[in-house]
Amino acid sequence: xxxxxxxxxxxxxxxxxxxxxxxxxxxxxxxxxxxxxxxxxxxxxxxxxxxxxxxxxxxxxxxxxxxxxxxxxxxxxxxxxxxxxxxxxxxxxxxxxxxxxxxxxxxxxxxxxxxxxxxxxxxxxxxxxxxxxxxxxxxxxxxxxxxxxxxxxxxxxxxxxxxxxxxxxxxxxxxxxxxxxxxxxxxxxxxxxxxxxxxxxxxxxxxxxxxxxxxxxxxxxxxxxxxxxxxxxxxxxxxxxxxxxxxxxxxxxxxxxxxxxxxxxxxxxxxxxxxxxxxxxxxxxxxxxxxxxxxxxxxxxxxxxxxxxxxxxxxxxxxxxxxxxxxxxxxxxxxxxxxxxxxxxxxxxxxxxxxxxxxxxxxxxxxxxxxxxxxxxxxxxxxxxxxxxxxxxxxxxxxxxxxxxxxxxxxxxxxxxxxxxxxxxxxxxxxxxxxxxxxxxxxxxxxxxxxxxxxxxxxxxxxxxxxxxxxxxxxxxxxxxxxxxxxxxxxxxx
Numbered sequence: 340x341x342x343x344x345x346x347x348x349x350x351x352x353x354x355x356x357x358x359x360x361x362x363x364x365x366x367x368x369x370x371x372x373x374x375x376x377x378x379x380x381x382x383x384x385x386x387x388x389x390x391x392x393x394x395x396x397x398x399x400x401x402x403x404x405x406x407x408x409x410x411x412x413x414x415x416x417x418x419x420x421x422x423x424x425x426x427x428x429x430x431x432x433x434x435x436x437x438x439x440x441x442x443x444x445x446x447x448x449x450x451x452x453x454x455x456x457x458x459x460x461x462x463x464x465x466x467x468x469x470x471x472x473x474x475x476x477x478x479x480x481x482x483x484x485x486x487x488x489x490x491x492x493x494x495x496x497x498x499x500x501x502x503x504x505x506x507x508x509x510x511x512x513x514x515x516x517x518x519x520x521x522x523x524x525x526x527x528x529x530x531x532x533x534x535x536x537x538x539x540x541x542x543x544x545x546x547x548x549x550x551x552x553x554x555x556x557x558x559x560x561x562x563x564x565x566x567x568x569x570x571x572x573x574x575x576x577x578x579x580x581x582x583x584x585x586x587x588x589x590x591x592x593x594x595x596x597x598x599x600x601x602x603x604x605x606x607x608x609x610x611x612x613x614x615x616x617x618x619x620x621x622x623x624x625x626x627x628x629x630x631x632x633x634x635x636x637x638x639x640x641x642x643x644x645x646x647x648x649x650x651x652x653x654x655x656x657x658x659x660x661x662x663x664x665x666x667x668x669x670x671x672x673x674x675x676x677x678x679x680x681x682x683x684x685x686x687x688x689x690x691x692x693x694x695x696x697x698x699x700x701x702x703x704x705x706x707x708x709x710x711x712x713x714x715x716x717x718x719x720x721x722x723x724x725x726x727x728x729x730x731x732x733x734x735x736x737x738x739x740x741x742x743x744x745x746x747x748x749x750x751x752x753x754x755x756x757x758x759x760x761x762x763x764x765x766x767x768x769x770x771x772x773x774x775x776x777x778x779x780x781x782x783x784x785x786x787x788x789x790x791x792x793x794x795x796x797x798x799x800x801x802x803x804x805x806x807x808x809x810x811x812x813x814x815x816x817x818x819x820x821x822x823x824x825x826x827x828x829x830x831x832x833x
Contacts, residue, residue: 346475348473349475350466353466353469354466358442361442363443363519363541364544365439365544366440368545370397370435372435374397374401375552377399377402379401379509379559381400381506381562382397382559383396383397383503383561384545384561384564385562385564386517386564392518394491394516395444395514395517396495396496396513397511397512398492398496398508398510399510401454402509403510404452404460404510405456405460409449409451409461413449436512440464440512441466443517444514445466445518446466446515448463448480449513450511450512451510451511453509460485462479463477463478463480488513492508492511499562499564499565500566501562501567503562537563539618540618542566542568543616546568546569546616548634548638549568549634549635550571550573550635551634553568553570558570573655574598574628574657575614577601578598578600578601578655579599581597581694582597583595588667590661591660592660592661593660593661594658595657595690596656596657597655597656597694599654599697599701601653602653605652605702622649623639625639625653625654626641626655626656627639627658628656628657628658629677630657630659632662637677641691642678644679645691650699650702650703651695652702653702654694656691667680668680700729704722719737719740720734721733721734731766731770733759733762753787753791754795756787757791757792760817761816764816789827792828793828796831796832797831799813806832
């Protein structure tokens with residue numbers, strides 16, 4: 340028997356493939372990817388919220404498309420994922436423009452011309468048209484329709500502030516209605532929700548993920564309605580890098596570099612700062628930042644390698660991958676999700692353990708931070724720089740402590756010093772800056788003697804504490820390296 344031809348229902352299929360995890364900001368970003376790949380230097384994202392339904396325009400001055408190019412790029416898909424791509428090509432599936440657009444609208448038009456030519460061409464995908472015809476049929480727009488779209492775009496562009504000088508677009512994408520924002524009860528609700536989405540979420544998302552393009556020596560300009568966006572670099576000056584690990588996968592670079600924000604960012608990030616986006620906290624922004632061809636694909640969170648934690652909010656991991664290994668990282672159509680290859684997970688986790696330790700040290704330095712030495716405000720803790728981080732010490736000149744010491748006899752003062760030594764070492768151990776010292780050095784530092792330690796151990800033994808417990812638990816909390824104990828004390832504990 341002959342095989343059956345199975346042609347999918349165009350309406351059903353388009354609505355299905357549009358559900359690829361897109362949000363407004365990721366959809367717009369996907370279209371900006373195409374503009375960047377087309378060598379655009381100026382990009383406009385304009386939304387007319389006064390008219391109903393809402394209309395969005397994305398315009399750029401890149402290379403543009405001939406009518407043949409436009410026809411090809413409106414196909415599903417327009418290229419193969421197996422095609423060899425330029426190292427800076429931001430595409431992958433050949434579906435981005437279509438799926439991103441259909442995730443936000445049911446009708447969109449693309450107008451384009453080669454930048455060396457005058458004549459524009461246009462094509463429109465319309466779900467209602469597909470539904471009524473039942474065919475995979477794209478609308479070829481007339482010259483009058485194209486001129487109407489261009490007039491509306493030009494009027495809208497001039498109506499906003501900060502327009503580009505001598506800007507003539509090569510390509511304009513038009514979303515005719517934004518159905519996800521048009522289900523609210525009143526027009527005012529719709530406008531308020533969309534406006535908030537634009538000025539907060541979308542604006543900050545674009546400033547972050549395209550920051551390298553907007554911040555390089557030949558920057559790309561992105562205008563969102565009245566505002567030209569400024570790049571937000573999640574790794575500004577002042578962050579401390581840990582180390583760099585690099586390897587090649589199928590000839591493509593894979594680079595890991597950890598960074599720790601200074602503990603002052605914990606207080607400085609409460610308002611507008613260089614450390615976070617205005618509507619995000621440090622915890623929102625802790626985690627992995629994956630760059631692909633200079634564009635951030637994923638940011639924040641640890642991609643299920645480790646869990647978020649307040650103690651890690653100063654940690655950020657920058658990962659650079661080439662676009663030739665997309666399939667290994669399972670990049671999705673929306674370019675908003677990625678998975679670490681199983682065979683690389685152990686290397687990632689091992690690297691993260693180093694970053695985690697350094698970030699926790701910096702965090703605990705803030706939690707127990709003290710006033711500067713020059714300050715007139717006294718604090719019971721002193722900060723001491725060490726090779727293992729900032730260590731805390733007890734300031735015996737602290738007024739209350741000085742007053743207490745003045746009431747004690749010599750033996751009681753020595754006992755108090757041992758107790759304080761146990762206390763501060765326990766704190767430093769929690770903060771991961773604990774260092775065991777040679778017995779002689781530690782004793783000399785606190786003005787103690789071998790006899791003082793010997794008497795303290797005898798007191799502990801007489802109270803019922805075992806020798807093993809003293810050796811394994813208590814002496815290390817004093818900071819003593821038990822290997823350096825003198826024979827007399829070792830004999831007492833045998």
